[in-house]
Structures are given as C-alpha cells and as structure tokens.
Amino acid sequence: MTDASHGPDASHGTAEVPSATGRPSRRSVIGWGGAGLVLGAGGAGAAAVTLPDGSRSKDRAGAAVPFHGEHQAGIATAVPDRLHFAAFDVTTEDRAALVQLLKDWTSAAARMTRGDAVGEGAFGGLPEAPPDDTGEALGLKPSRLTLTVGFGPSLFAADRFGLERRRPGALVGLPKFPGDNLDAARSGGDLCVQACADDPQVAVHALRNLARIGFGKVTVRWSQLGFGKTSSTTPDAQTPRNLFGFKDGTSNIPGGDRALLDRHVWVPPADGPDWMVKGSYLVARRIRMHIETWDRTSLREQEDVIGRDKGEGAPAGKAREHDAPFLKAMLPTAHVRLAHPDSNGGARMLRRGYSFTDGTDGLGRLDAGLFFLAYQRDVRDAFIPVQRSLARDDALNEYIQHVGSAVFAIPPGVLDQDDWWGRGLFSS
Numbered sequence: 001m002t003d004a005s006h007g008p009d010a011s012h013g014t015a016e017v018p019s020a021t022g023r024p025s026r027r028s029v030i031g032w033g034g035a036g037l038v039l040g041a042g043g044a045g046a047a048a049v050t051l052p053d054g055s056r057s058k059d060r061a062g063a064a065v066p067f068h069g070e071h072q073a074g075i076a077t078a079v080p081d082r083l084h085f086a087a088f089d090v091t092t093e094d095r096a097a098l099v100q101l102l103k104d105w106t107s108a109a110a111r112m113t114r115g116d117a118v119g120e121g122a123f124g125g126l127p128e129a130p131p132d133d134t135g136e137a138l139g140l141k142p143s144r145l146t147l148t149v150g151f152g153p154s155l156f157a158a159d160r161f162g163l164e165r166r167r168p169g170a171l172v173g174l175p176k177f178p179g180d181n182l183d184a185a186r187s188g189g190d191l192c193v194q195a196c197a198d199d200p201q202v203a204v205h206a207l208r209n210l211a212r213i214g215f216g217k218v219t220v221r222w223s224q225l226g227f228g229k230t231s232s233t234t235p236d237a238q239t240p241r242n243l244f245g246f247k248d249g250t251s252n253i254p255g256g257d258r259a260l261l262d263r264h265v266w267v268p269p270a271d272g273p274d275w276m277v278k279g280s281y282l283v284a285r286r287i288r289m290h291i292e293t294w295d296r297t298s299l300r301e302q303e304d305v306i307g308r309d310k311g312e313g314a315p316a317g318k319a320r321e322h323d324a325p326f327l328k329a330m331l332p333t334a335h336v337r338l339a340h341p342d343s344n345g346g347a348r349m350l351r352r353g354y355s356f357t358d359g360t361d362g363l364g365r366l367d368a369g370l371f372f373l374a375y376q377r378d379v380r381d382a383f384i385p386v387q388r389s390l391a392r393d394d395a396l397n398e399y400i401q402h403v404g405s406a407v408f409a410i411p412p413g414v415l416d417q418d419d420w421w422g423r424g425l426f427s428s
Contacts, residue, residue, distance in 0.1 A: 087189025226354025
C-alpha cells in the first residue's frame with residue numbers, strides 16, 4: 001500500500017457514400033466503423049507547452065496525452081485523478097468481427113484522447129440513425145485521457161479464435177492466495193480497457209462509447225470507477241494517500257526512468273512472444289478495505305501495521321518520506337517490510353491504483369477500498385511471489401480482503417494511424 005511493490009499499498013478517413021436520396025449515408029446505420037467526419041469536443045490543435053510531469057498542453061486540466069507510440073499510454077504516463085476500468089466478454093465467435101472491433105476501438109480511442117467526438121459526432125448527422133457519439137463529453141477538454149487495452153487468458157482458449165498457440169507464457173492464471181474471497185462476477189474477462197482522466201465524465205464517456213461500438217460483439221463483464229489515485233509515476237509530485245490515510249506509492253517506479261521500466265515493466269525481445277515486445281502484463285485486484293475497523297485502531301498500531309508514520313510518511317525510525325527504509329526497524333509483519341523489493345528478490349511493479357467507494361455492504365459499512373493496478377514484465381516474477389508473502393504474513397490482512405481479480409496481457413502501443421490494438425497478435 002505504501003511502497004514500491006504492491007498491496008492496498010486518426011482514423012483513416014473513409015469517404016462518405018451518397019445514399020439513394022442523395023444524402024450521405026452514415027456508417028452508424030449498420031454499425032459505427034471508426035470513420036467519417038470529426039466534430040471536435042475540444043480543441044485538438046491548440047498550442048501546447050511541456051509540463052513538469054511531461055504532459056503537454058496549454059493548461060494541465062485540458063492536456064491531451066499522445067495516443068500513438070511504442071508503448072500504450074496509461075502505463076508509464078502521468079497518472080490522472082480518475083479511473084473507469086472495464087472487463088469485457090467477447091460474445092462473437094467470428095474472428096474477423098473481433099479484429100474489426102479492435103480496429104474500430106483504436107480509431108475511436110485516438111479521437112477521444114485528443115478531445116474529438118467519435119465518428120460523425122453526437123449531432124448534425126442523419127436524424128433517423130443513432131448518433132456516433134453519446135455526447136456527454138461535448139465541450140469538455142481531453143483531460144489527459146488515456147485508454148489502455150489488454151487481453152485476458154480466456155481469449156486464448158482453444159476453439160475460439162485460433163490464438164491458443166499465441167498465448168504468452170507469462171499470461172498465467174493467478175493462484176488462489178490465502179484470504180482471497182474472489183467474486184467471479186468481478187473477476188476475469190476476455191478484454192480490458194483502462195480509461196484514466198482528470199475529469200470523471202471524460203473517462204466514463206470513453207468507456208461508454210467503446211462499449212456501444214462493441215454492441216453485438218462484446219458485453220461488459222464488470223467495471224470499476226476509481227478516484228484519488230493512490231500512486232504516481234511522477235516522483236516530483238506529492239505522494240497521494242489511500243483510504244487508510246497513509247501515503248501510497250512512495251517508491252513507485254518513475255515513469256521517466258527508462259532503465260527501471262525496461263527491467264521491470266516492458267517485455268523485452270528475449271521474453272517474447274514477438275507480438276508482446278514493448279508491452280506489459282497487468283494485474284487488477286479489487287481490494288476491500290475494512291475502514292470501520294481501521295478507524296477504531298490506535299495510531300501506533302496503524303503505523304506499526306504499515307511500517308511508516310502517518311503524517312510525513314517516513315519509514316520506521318527515519319525522519320523523511322523518501323529516506324531509505326531500514327526494514328529491520330519495522331515489525332516482521334509490517335506491510336512495507338514485506339512488500340519491499342529487498343524482501344522479494346528485487347521484484348518491482350509499476351502501480352496505478354485508485355480508491356473506490358461503491359455504496360454499502362448491507363450491514364451499515366461502506367463498500368470501499370483500493371482498486372489495485374500493477375504493470376510488470378512477468379507476473380510470475382513480480383506479483384505472484386510478492387502477494388504470496390503478503391497473504392501469508394502481512395498484518396494488514398486484518399483490515400483488507402481481495403474480492404476481485406484479473407490478469408491481462410497489454411500489447412505494445414499503436415504506432416501510427418495505420419496500426420491498431422492487437423495487430424501483432426492477429427496478423428501473424
């Protein structure tokens with residue numbers, strides 16, 4: 001929760017085809033295909049300046065994060081304040097239809113991340129057809145929206161899409177850890193989309209439109225809204241706090257540290273397969289935090305459980321948050337001590353977690369916690385061994401429970417307007 005490893009710690013421009021009435025036919029009449037005119041929901045051509053965290057825009061609130069690149073945005077890029085994450089089940093059995101969906105999603109994502117509407121927009125088109133864009137982001141800025149796509153193990157099952165021999169060895173099913181109480185309805189999925197933005201409406205709009213584009217091909221299996229990022233990829237930013245009130249992500253992998261990213265996050269050619277090189281692997285865990293119990297726990301015990309002080313965030317026995325921790329000064333069951341790379345053979349992950357509150361549990365307690373997101377080069381060398389240690393000995397287990405789980409292969413980035421999510425997987 002508080003340290004480096006873990007825990008609740010442009011489309012191609014298809015031309016319009018005139019209809020029999022002489023009016024332009026809309027692709028949305030038969031299903032949006034990711035082409036057509038662009039109605040801007042925000043100025044995509046505005047002048048930009050470089051911000052301290054590396055994002056570019058004339059102002060932070062309206063910044064647009066580049067969509068194209070060798071890695072998908074939303075991993076090492078700066079972490080916005082809001083999250084909408086969704087896992088999808090693929091309902092079509094047609095491989096060509098799935099490929100077309102991924103192409104359509106890519107085109108729509110490129111538009112939305114720069115602040116443009118999907119397709120022909122939310123108004124001004126054929127009155128007899130549903131609009132291409134749902135419209136709730138009209139007038140809103142890009143808000144540093146990033147969209148990140150991944151493929152779950154179930155997509156590679158035999159007799160589905162001919163992908164069983166293309167499944168990476170690192171895309172393993174996670175074992176059941178002691179204390180897990182996983183809800184199948186909040187776990188797994190064939191595909192995932194992570195939408196992060198500073199404006200929650202922008203993030204929800206993005207996922208809503210991808211789900212709409214996928215109608216008849218995919219259905220939402222589960223989704224999670226998140227707020228108040230609990231880790232940062234920008235070391236110069238203030239470390240955020242989780243719902244237990246402790247700083248979280250003090251020693252997270254910096255988004256600009258290329259050497260650490262290459263070592264711990266990005267898949268190298270030596271690991272393979274080819275279609276995953278420069279990609280990563282994502283573990284998503286919904287972690288319920290028993291905040292009512294925590295709130296009745298003494299400050300001294302809270303700090304002993306975590307291994308850091310609550311005010312400054314300094315490790316036990318030290319004065320400042322970023323002082324190197326002396327692990328032996330902490331209790332053997334302290335979360336920071338057990339999660340630290342020095343206790344796990346150097347294992348590290350890049351975390352992008354968010355807090356959540358989802359009403360009550362029917363017993364007068366808030367259904368609240370941490371939606372843990374961690375990117376890594378190989379879950380077998382990072383998340384799995386770290387979580388085994390935490391599940392066995394972490395004093396924090398008295399106050400948390402893992403209730404949802406999923407793992408996804410995150411392919412490399414979309415290089416240009418002719419590329420699309422998953423092209424390497426489906427094209428070879």
